[in-house]
Amino acid sequence: xxxxxxxxxxxxxxxxxxxxxxxxxxxxxxxxxxxxxxxxxxxxxxxxxxxxxxxxxxxxxxxxxxxxxxxxxxxxxxxxxxxxxxxxxxxxxxxxxxxxxxxxxxxxxxxxxxxxxxxxxxxxxxxxxxxxxxxxxxxxxxxxxxxxxxxxxxxxxxxxxxxxxxxxx
Numbered sequence: 001x002x003x004x005x006x007x008x009x010x011x012x013x014x015x016x017x018x019x020x021x022x023x024x025x026x027x028x029x030x031x032x033x034x035x036x037x038x039x040x041x042x043x044x045x046x047x048x049x050x051x052x053x054x055x056x057x058x059x060x061x062x063x064x065x066x067x068x069x070x071x072x073x074x075x076x077x078x079x080x081x082x083x084x085x086x087x088x089x090x091x092x093x094x095x096x097x098x099x100x101x102x103x104x105x106x107x108x109x110x111x112x113x114x115x116x117x118x119x120x121x122x123x124x125x126x127x128x129x130x131x132x133x134x135x136x137x138x139x140x141x142x143x144x145x146x147x148x149x150x151x152x153x154x155x156x157x158x159x160x161x162x163x164x165x166x167x168x169x
Contacts, residue, residue: 007120009037009106011058013113018062018087019156021114032101033113035121042106049103053127056110059120060092073155083140094119097127 013033015021035056037045048054065088071077072084081089099111108124 005059005122007059007122008041008124009035009121011035011056011110011113011115011117011119011121013115013117013119015113015116018116021116029112031113032109032111033115033117035108035110035124037106037108037121039106045103045106045108048100048108048124048126051100051126053097054100054108054110055125055127055132056094056096056098056115056121057123057125058094058096058115059122060087060089060094061118061120062116063087063089063092066090066092093122097132 011033012035014031066081067088068081069078070081070084070086070088072079072086087094094115096112096114098113100108101111102109
């Protein structure tokens with residue numbers, strides 16, 4: 001099966017390199033970025049300024065290949081890729097909940113950006129607490145570690161080769 005997606009826009013952020021950037025939005029409090037939507041899609045932003053947050057779905061465009069077990073940024077033990085938020089994934093799709101700061105024309109200024117500059121954006125969805133917040137009685141290996149996401153920064157661990165599997169075209 002092959003899948004082709006056409007990005008709706010490009011994110012401009014202050015993060016030029018993976019190393020040193022925030023690993024999740026809670027660690028990106030001071031960073032803002034701008035989504036530049038394709039001009040012909042601008043009408044689709046109508047009413048978005050009525051939301052405080054959005055889900056941004058994007059392509060992890062600088063990560064090549066993947067491993068099925070990884071050492072995530074918040075732990076020293078290996079975990080299965082689908083039990084982590086590692087950027088090194090079989091389907092390189094990222095998801096962040098970001099603050100909506102301003103909507104103007106075909107641009108959206110967003111707060112707490114945790115993605116690289118020039119990241120291709122696949123979709124925007126409004127964040128609605130009644131739909132998106134669920135009580136969780138277990139969070140696996142993240143227990144006692146997820147609170148560290150505000151201070152941990154990305155390093156080069158997902159640039160290493162090792163047993164990385166190449167994505168098929």
